[in-house]
Amino acid sequence: MNMDLQRFHATYFEESREGLDAMEAGLLAMDGGSTDPEVINSVFRAAHSIKGGAATFGFEKMASLTHVLETLLDEIRGGKRAITSGAVDAMLASVDVLRTLLAEAEHGKPSDQAAVEAAMARLQQELGSAPAVAQAKAAGPEPEGWKIAFAPAPSLFMTGNDPLRILRELEQLGDLDVTAKLDRMPDFPQLDPLEACIAWDLGLRGKVPRSAIDDVFAWVVDDCELDIQPQLPAAAPATGAGATSAQGRQAAAAVAAAHVGEAETSIRVSVDKVDALINLVGELVITQAMLKQCTSGMDPTQAERLFAGLDLLERNTRDLQEAVIGVRMLPVDAVFRRFPRLVRDLSTRLGKQVRLQTIGEGTELDKGLIEKITDPLVHLVRNAIDHGLELPEVRRQAGKDETGTITLAASHQGGHIVIEVADDGRGLDRAKILAKAAERGLQVPENPTDAQVWDLIFAPGFSTADQVTDLSGRGVGMDVVRRNIQGLGGEVQIESAPGKGTRVVIRLPLTLAILDGMVVSTGGEILILPLSHVLEALQPEAEDIRTVAGEGRVLRVRGEYLPLISLADTYGYHGGGRESLVVVVEGDGQKLALEVEELVGQQQVVVKNLEKNYRRVPGISGATILGDGRVALIVDVGGLARMRQVQKAA
Numbered sequence: 001m002n003m004d005l006q007r008f009h010a011t012y013f014e015e016s017r018e019g020l021d022a023m024e025a026g027l028l029a030m031d032g033g034s035t036d037p038e039v040i041n042s043v044f045r046a047a048h049s050i051k052g053g054a055a056t057f058g059f060e061k062m063a064s065l066t067h068v069l070e071t072l073l074d075e076i077r078g079g080k081r082a083i084t085s086g087a088v089d090a091m092l093a094s095v096d097v098l099r100t101l102l103a104e105a106e107h108g109k110p111s112d113q114a115a116v117e118a119a120m121a122r123l124q125q126e127l128g129s130a131p132a133v134a135q136a137k138a139a140g141p142e143p144e145g146w147k148i149a150f151a152p153a154p155s156l157f158m159t160g161n162d163p164l165r166i167l168r169e170l171e172q173l174g175d176l177d178v179t180a181k182l183d184r185m186p187d188f189p190q191l192d193p194l195e196a197c198i199a200w201d202l203g204l205r206g207k208v209p210r211s212a213i214d215d216v217f218a219w220v221v222d223d224c225e226l227d228i229q230p231q232l233p234a235a236a237p238a239t240g241a242g243a244t245s246a247q248g249r250q251a252a253a254a255v256a257a258a259h260v261g262e263a264e265t266s267i268r269v270s271v272d273k274v275d276a277l278i279n280l281v282g283e284l285v286i287t288q289a290m291l292k293q294c295t296s297g298m299d300p301t302q303a304e305r306l307f308a309g310l311d312l313l314e315r316n317t318r319d320l321q322e323a324v325i326g327v328r329m330l331p332v333d334a335v336f337r338r339f340p341r342l343v344r345d346l347s348t349r350l351g352k353q354v355r356l357q358t359i360g361e362g363t364e365l366d367k368g369l370i371e372k373i374t375d376p377l378v379h380l381v382r383n384a385i386d387h388g389l390e391l392p393e394v395r396r397q398a399g400k401d402e403t404g405t406i407t408l409a410a411s412h413q414g415g416h417i418v419i420e421v422a423d424d425g426r427g428l429d430r431a432k433i434l435a436k437a438a439e440r441g442l443q444v445p446e447n448p449t450d451a452q453v454w455d456l457i458f459a460p461g462f463s464t465a466d467q468v469t470d471l472s473g474r475g476v477g478m479d480v481v482r483r484n485i486q487g488l489g490g491e492v493q494i495e496s497a498p499g500k501g502t503r504v505v506i507r508l509p510l511t512l513a514i515l516d517g518m519v520v521s522t523g524g525e526i527l528i529l530p531l532s533h534v535l536e537a538l539q540p541e542a543e544d545i546r547t548v549a550g551e552g553r554v555l556r557v558r559g560e561y562l563p564l565i566s567l568a569d570t571y572g573y574h575g576g577g578r579e580s581l582v583v584v585v586e587g588d589g590q591k592l593a594l595e596v597e598e599l600v601g602q603q604q605v606v607v608k609n610l611e612k613n614y615r616r617v618p619g620i621s622g623a624t625i626l627g628d629g630r631v632a633l634i635v636d637v638g639g640l641a642r643m644r645q646v647q648k649a650a
Helices: 005-031 037-057 060-077 085-107 113-127 132-138 163-173 210-216 239-263 271-294 304-327 339-350 367-388 392-397 430-440 450-458 478-487 567-571 637-649
Strands: 145-152 175-181 199-205 224-230 329-331 353-359 364-366 403-413 416-423 491-497 501-509 514-522 525-530 534-538 545-548 552-557 560-566 581-587 590-596 598-606 620-625 631-635
Touching: 005 037, 005 085, 005 367, 037 060, 037 085, 060 085, 060 113, 060 210, 085 113, 145 163, 145 210, 163 175, 163 199, 163 210, 210 224, 271 304, 271 514, 271 598, 304 329, 329 367, 339 353, 339 367, 364 367, 367 403, 367 416, 367 478, 367 501, 430 450, 450 478, 450 491, 478 491, 514 567, 514 590, 514 631, 525 567, 545 560, 552 590, 560 567, 560 637, 567 590, 581 598, 581 637, 590 637, 598 620
Parallel strands: 353 403, 525 631, 560 590
Antiparallel strands: 145 199, 145 224, 175 199, 329 364, 403 416, 416 501, 491 501, 514 525, 514 598, 534 581, 545 552, 552 560, 581 590, 620 631
16 A cells, blocks of 8 residues: 555654653552552553554564563553562663664664663563573574565555565665565456555575564564575575566665655644644634724724725634644544554454444544544444454354444534444443443433433443453543543444444544634623534524423424523523523534523634633533633533433432
8 A cells, every 4th residue: 555654653753752751650650559550551551552653654673662561561450460670670671762762763863772672681581581682592593595475465554564664674684686476466447456466575685683574574474474484595586586676676765765755845843833823823813803893883984994904804814723723633544543453453362353444534633632532432442342243153143244343434524523433243232231220320211212321331430341351441431431522522422223233423623722603692791602513593482482390491493392501590690681592502412402692693712721721610611712801601512411411310
């Protein structure tokens, strides 16, 4: 697959640095006597993330070291070994070495190979196996060349690997003769660019250790046919093969040159600088709103040029804001590309056959959201494989394909990005969930709908698993998933059908910086309703408002009864007049009718974090500064829906 992953390197380097810092902090806590499973899990997750990215990008030394480190951590968190000072020392030393390997990958600064081997040996010693260096010496002198037959599986590309990368790495070990075998190549109309169809006969000349070759193929051994044979010193490659080698090196150099050319068309900018630029644009938006507010009482005929200039400023400000935010936008593939390896490892471990399907990988999302959505998605995918998909024999008896399908999909819908995690497994067990809820004493509505039953899964600590495994949640539950998503201004819903599978839908704002809002007044105060949640505004008739037992006040809108909520009462405002207008909004999959006094207008607002600057307020997602300098709160529509559900349950 001709995919240039260079544009994702900066994200990986940044995340790896953060991961190494988290690992060091966690290891120091473990060294201090902490046995908190979440601390151990956080170190394990960081090592696992660094390893997965390193394997994808071809940073083999980093991937090999973190693989051994991850194994040691997995045994500690699985209770197979105690936390010893020797193990912590070895892991801390490996963190130091990983930092040098990261610098080597990012800046080309050579790492100390002796230190790398020493760190690997210490980890292997802790695992109870002989150090790799000693094994290599015991094996005797290496031959002077190798013959390698390499036939990638058609699905190799889908695991994030590339044969061209493997050839480049082999060429760094010694002179490489390359012969492409095209007998599996289909005719052009049948050619699938997502399938590997070229095999290779390779001749590697030089005193290269077998272990070095094994390292190159370490991440594809299960996705190819591979035969490595020592070559006698007198063996010489055929002329044709030599010519192919020259052509192969020329092709590799051409690809590398193309990559350099592409890199020269872009620059890497610190995220802090981009954030500072976004903040400045936000201040410009506020200033533009202030100017508009100041001129609201002026006669347009007397200040025609001023009003024309303000209109132009508004258009330019919006264009500038969209351009700057676009700098922070990354394809959601930056998250999706982590999952092929995860799915493969878990399915093998659980004895299940799993097919991963991704849709909409090019859909763009704010970098800050991408960084924070990864852990919830990892948990959902693990749950889908562990709890959702059945074993092959069970699926066969049910008349299903033995291979289950996990689908990751992303799309833009209005002002949101929608991410779905779906499986075609057994589906949720309604009766089992209700029984577990009764056992835990959870409040359940009378004759609950399926949606209300599925919502019980998000209760803290809720699980229907018959036995706890190290795969079930990996230290986080569905309540943490929802809390993390809600912290990003998003919503999560579950849909399920027995025997057909489960679908988890996550809705997130495109960015957390600036949003389009409807400005309303109520109780003498100004509030902002996110326009992406607003469906319509209307003036209700008295006969359309009723009171229903167990539901409170409701409003009839075209035959549908919606909960009627007074914003003034909700937030404790008592300085206004009568709320005579209604804005219909939708959040968390529920429609609400919000009573307000006046619709002031529509404008872009800059979102400020209220929790960071003040404290968390239920039903409020943030704050903004209006053109007249006043602070207005931004309504959390999904939070209002959840507050109402809690009140009903109580």
